Ligand SMILES: CC(C)[C@H](C(=O)O)[C@@H](O)C(=O)O
């Protein structure tokens with residue numbers, strides 16, 4: 013196990029700065045003394061774009077690549093046209109660093125509020141494909157802005173891309189107590205991509221006889237997310253369906269303030285990137301109201317990815333304990349970070 | 359107002375037969391004596407496909423076209439490969455008859471169970487585009503079934519198609535007390551289609567100064583569906599996002615057993631088609647457990663479309679009263695139909 017971590021940090025926009033600061037605080041607190049943590053901060057996001065017109069220059073890309081992992085806060089600001097930073101920075105990183113496993117665990121922690129009556133027992137992970145589907149940026153617009161405009165969006169899917177993410181999901185399902193994997197797609201309408209996903213899902217499944225499998229159309233899946241979320245263990249799905257389902261999952265498990273994610277390249281050829289599922293929330297930026305827990309849980313995913321399993325577990329336990337102890341008193345971003353850093357400090 | 363209704367009936371598969379029978383029962387009961395109801399039943403669906411390989415032959419298409427409206431039960435059976443009946447029958451009808459307004463009201467009726475704590479006040483309608491987007495069947499697969507397969511799905515969007523459905527949604531928002539219209543898309547990723555939708559939405563909005571507008575990404579919209587559904591009044595969205603959102607809406611408003619829909623061609627050039635949002639539910643077909651309420655509410659939408667507003671209102675009031683009176687005693691499909699027919703009978 014490597015005893016040094018070279019971490020690239022992209023705080024980004026809005027509350028990104030604040031939550032990343034707490035993530036780093038907890039990371040420093042949890043790491044054993046002998047692990048050297050080297051961080052390098054990157055000034056990317058709305059401010060940079062306004063100042064220079066750049067979203068992610070090649071030089072920065074090359075420099076980011078030298079790191080073991082990336083911690084990202086949030087990207088996006090209403091002052092920037094929709095899509096510029098998403099496509100030019102966030103998705104560029106996910107695609108260039110081949111983050112084909114977009115890992116998003118969903119767990120209803122004790123003492124957190126869910127909009128669902130009866131507090132179902134929710135504990136599943138979504139393995140969202142991260143480099144294909146409707147996210148490839150393929151498509152265009154003809155006669156833009158006229159009454160004759162035609163706009164297309166092309167979902168691109170390859171057997172190579174689907175097989176590797178489906179296999180990753182089977183591996184994850186295999187080591188969980190329930191060993192259940194659900195494929196979510198829409199193969200009754202998107203027949204080409206949908207049938208390819210289903211065929212590969214069935215075929216790879218033959219290698220995992222212990223894993224119970226299930227298929228749901230995406231529309232039906234949203235119903236079960238609110239009526240029977242306990243039926244899910246591991247879900248594997250396409251890039252867009254995964255985007256939608258994981259926001260819904262965050263909502264039913266106590267809110268986007270707790271939802272962590274990892275953009276993972278399992279081969280290690282490129283640094284993986286960890287980020288809260290939430291956005292930059294410009295309306296509360298600078299007020300100290302942002303909950304850094306999602307970022308701190310993303311740090312746990314980062315540690316597990318780098319092989320620091322015990323430390324990752326310590327953060328997750330600290331979060332569970334902290335949530336359990338919450339009594340409704342409002343705490344600032346900083347106070348939550350301090351509390352968690354205190355709990356993980358050996 | 360026409361005093362005869364030529365109604366095409368496609369019971370379809372599974373519980374389709376049973377629920378359509380109740381829909382027709384209530385329709386007959388609510389119609390004034392002097393309105394002549396002529397129904398013609400079409401044998402389409404899984405059985406027909408198994409027997410003849412046909413999904414929707416031209417002759418039937420031409421015959422269906424001669425009607426004022428279509429009432430459809432449900433299409434689909436596990437014995438038929440996924441996509442065959444959906445694309446060859448259901449979507450073929452929606453596209454051939456240019457059903458560009460897929461209208462799906464969502465209302466939390468009194469005394470129905472919602473998975474949401476606190477029973478929020480839900481009353482919105484989704485105007486789902488019905489003839490474009492990722493549903494066009496555009497796309498394909500190369501090297502199918504091999505490790506080198508590439509599969510595409512193309513979302514096709516035209517200014518013509520988007521403008522007309524957006525305008526329809528503004529018209530509907532304009533006559534509602536809250537006059538609020540929310541566009542749901544994903545224009546930070548699907549930038550071509552998304553920006554076209556947003557630009558047209560903004561432009562048409564200039565003609566409706568009384569309507570308050572709002573934009574949400576589809577992932578964020580799912581969050582609000584469970585945390586703050588009362589914020590919605592009218593939603594306009596693309597074909598696929600509308601599919602996903604309306605199943606979720608049905609789930610939070612008491613289940614898919616109550617969700618009605620209309621596939622509407624507002625110009626009247628083709629017959630519009632009304633159907634429950636639920637599927638054929640083969641697991642409960644023939645058991646008398648199916649709730650016909652969604653079909654009966656679809657009949658109300660059908661009547662309103664044909665100009666029988668008072669009769670449509672009577673059905674909706676009957677459903678509300680019937681739901682309020684439910685005491686948890688299980689009733690059969692037939693008993694619910696009888697109860698509602700009794701309530702609407704003048
Ligand atoms: C900001 C946006 C591009 C992004 C996505 O759609 O993937 C976000 O919603 C997410 O889920 O990480």
Ligand SMILES: CC(C)[C@H](C(=O)O)[C@@H](O)C(=O)O
Pocket residue numbers: 200201231444448449601635
């Ligand atoms: C059966 C399927 C093709 C259909 C759709 O996706 O539109 C259904 O889910 C619906 O919402 O009416």
